[in-house]
Structures are given as structure tokens and as C-alpha cells.
Amino acid sequence: MDYEAFFQTELDVLREDGRYRVFAELERKAGAFPHATCFNHEGVDKVTVWCSNDYLGMGQHPAVLSAMHETLDRCGAGAGGTRNISGTTHAHVELERELADLHGKESALLFTSGYVSNWAALSTLAARIPGCIVLSDALNHASMIEGIRHSRAECHRFAHNDPEDLDRRLSAMDPDRPKLVVFESVYSMDGDIAPIEEILDVCERHGAMSYIDEVHGVGLYGPRGGGVAEARGLMDRITVIEGTLGKAFGVMGGYIAGSAAVCDFVRSFASGFIFTTALPPALAAGAAASIRHLKTSQVERERHQERVAYVRRRLDAIGIPTIENPSHIIPVMVGDAKKCKRISDWLMEHHGIYVQPINYPTVPVGTERLRLTPSPVHSDDDIDRLVRGLSEIWSMCELARREMAA
Numbered sequence: 435m436d437y438e439a440f441f442q443t444e445l446d447v448l449r450e451d452g453r454y455r456v457f458a459e460l461e462r463k464a465g466a467f468p469h470a471t472c473f474n475h476e477g478v479d480k481v482t483v484w485c486s487n488d489y490l491g492m493g494q495h496p497a498v499l500s501a502m503h504e505t506l507d508r509c510g511a512g513a514g515g516t517r518n519i520s521g522t523t524h525a526h527v528e529l530e531r532e533l534a535d536l537h538g539k540e541s542a543l544l545f546t547s548g549y550v551s552n553w554a555a556l557s558t559l560a561a562r563i564p565g566c567i568v569l570s571d572a573l574n575h576a577s578m579i580e581g582i583r584h585s586r587a588e589c590h591r592f593a594h595n596d597p598e599d600l601d602r603r604l605s606a607m608d609p610d611r612p613k614l615v616v617f618e619s620v621y622s623m624d625g626d627i628a629p630i631e632e633i634l635d636v637c638e639r640h641g642a643m644s645y646i647d648e649v650h651g652v653g654l655y656g657p658r659g660g661g662v663a664e665a666r667g668l669m670d671r672i673t674v675i676e677g678t679l680g681k682a683f684g685v686m687g688g689y690i691a692g693s694a695a696v697c698d699f700v701r702s703f704a705s706g707f708i709f710t711t712a713l714p715p716a717l718a719a720g721a722a723a724s725i726r727h728l729k730t731s732q733v734e735r736e737r738h739q740e741r742v743a744y745v746r747r748r749l750d751a752i753g754i755p756t757i758e759n760p761s762h763i764i765p766v767m768v769g770d771a772k773k774c775k776r777i778s779d780w781l782m783e784h785h786g787i788y789v790q791p792i793n794y795p796t797v798p799v800g801t802e803r804l805r806l807t808p809s810p811v812h813s814d815d816d817i818d819r820l821v822r823g824l825s826e827i828w829s830m831c832e833l834a835r836r837e838m839a840a
Contacts, residue, residue, distance in 0.1 A: 452772035492684030501723035521712030548678030551688030554706025556581030625763030653682025753835030
């Protein structure tokens, strides 16, 4: 077999379909984000980032940077190994205490990313609980799907955000078998939010464990940033809460929070934890500082919500079609991979606006979109430029607009 020819052919298909992904080489500017420098073959350009998951701009917050600098100078760069052998540091322990407190749980367990925390925790729980059946929301993230697949446990998908379908499926199962219901709070591509209370009612009625992915909720919702479950007063009813440190908290890492027993169980049996080098202490210290700040500060969350609402109003006013949802994510619906990439490229070239096209396999074919994530640090001028640029390219691509209210 001509391996190189095969690789090239597959890549050519992606390009022809408009799904080939080109990374922009960016350099964020601390204190100036969402403005950044973009490096390209012609030199450098100034851009405004509209698709970052650093939702609150905490990646440049003085408290976070100070904690990281101080820990780096005091402890050095790396953790020194896996947590099991030589890599558990004081910074890791302090961060896990902050996370347990954030979610009102006995314990928390830190991982190197949100993807790894989902993969490791779900694969371990589903594989090692004898006879466990997993019920997974139809739109769960790839990290959750991969973890469930790796467990080789029996798995059933229930209709997205549908407690009634979940109840029907659980009712048809052996009541004596252990069950794990897996879902998200905020779904990152459509921005819809799960009916958490109704799902937990079903779980409790059937004696099932509940596992919620709050990666797009932590930091952003609830009086202390504990996520949608905290905002709705439901954290105490959830078996395992999973989250990330790389989005609203602005740093890096993932975690689970739950009872002391469940966290110790995953710590003791999950290969994705046991055999992975620990996060550098400076990252752990920065994440802890971010969490501590957002537990008491409402300024970032309030400004964030105001910016999201303002961008929605401006896009609605010019008829740009978006998915209406109650979250902070604004999906601008294009519906064509090639046009989606054309829009993204044109906005970058002509307006210095960086927003990546979202296409298959992240979203189904025919639902390609731009995923806008307004932040507290986007100014009125930034928003004016975004709206003006989108309106121009929308007309150039001959895309339909939503009917505007009279």
C-alpha cells in the first residue's frame, strides 16, 4: 500500500468538502484579550478573537497570573511525575479542596484535561461496577462517548434532553442492575441546557447514579460559579460532577467531584489517572486562584451575560440566523461547509475577526455554523465590527436572513 498517497487522498477529500481545518497561529496579549496577534505568511496582523472558550477572560486575570508566577518561581516547572509516584504536590491538593468546596462534595480528583477526566472516570466506573448499564444522552461529547465505549459496558442512548424517554428505557430494564445516567448541563454546539431536575427525578426513581458534565457551566452559572446545577440548587443530588479548568476558569485541567469513596475509587483504578504525568504546580495554583476569585466575584458573570444578550440583539436586528438558547453560546447557522469556511476566512482577512468554522464531525452535515462566544472583555466597538462584517459577508454569500420583527 502507498501509505503517503492514502493520507494525501483523504486530506484532499476534506479540502474538496470544505472541511479541512486550518489553524490560525495566534499570540494572545495578556491584558488586551480578546485582541491578539495573528502570524501568517505575510507577517503579523491584529485580530479580535470571537471563538475562545476562555469565556470570562480569566486567563489574563491578575490574581491568576500572580499565583502562577509565584508558584513557578517557588516550585519550578513540572510536577515531577505521575501523582502515584512523585507528582502529587501541595498545589494539587489545594486545588482539589477548592473544587470539592465549589460543588459541595466530599472530594474531587484532578486530571490533565476535561477530555481525560470524562474518558477516565466513565470508562472506570462503567467497566468496574458489575453489570453496569450506561444511559447516555444522544448529544453527549466525544470524550464521554469514548469513555463509555472503552468500558465495554452495555450502553443505551436516550433522546436528547428527554427525561420521558430516559424513564421509558429505565423502566424496561432489570431493576436490580446498576445504572449510570450520563448527560451534560450546557451542550456546547447548540447552547441548550439540560432539564437537570427532571433527569435527576428519573434517576432517583430507578436507583440510577447520575453523572453530569458541567464543562460549559462551571464558572459561568450559580452564585459561586458551580455551574447550572448550583444555579438550580441540585448539586447535592448528583453522584458525579465533572468539569474543566480550561474554559471559564482560564487555565488547564479537568476534574470530577463526588463522594470520597467514588473519587478514591476512580483514583485507584483509572488508567487515565494512574499513568499520566500530573499538571505542573503553577497551572494548579492558577486554577485555584481563578476558582477562589469567581466564588466571590459576580462582576465577570454579570458583564458576560450582558455582552451575550447585546450580541444576540444586534444579530437579531439584522436577521442573522442563530439558534435561540438560554446559555452564553451563540451558534450562527450557515448550513454549508464551504460557505462557512469562506465566511470565516473573509472575516479574518477584511475585518481582523477570528472565528473558526464548525463543521462535521463536530456537528452534522448541513448544520455548519460559526460558534460565537462573547466575553466580558469584548467592547461595543468589537461588537459593531463583528455585526457589520457578518452582515456584509452574509449578503455576499447570498444566505437567507431571518425575518425581523416589525
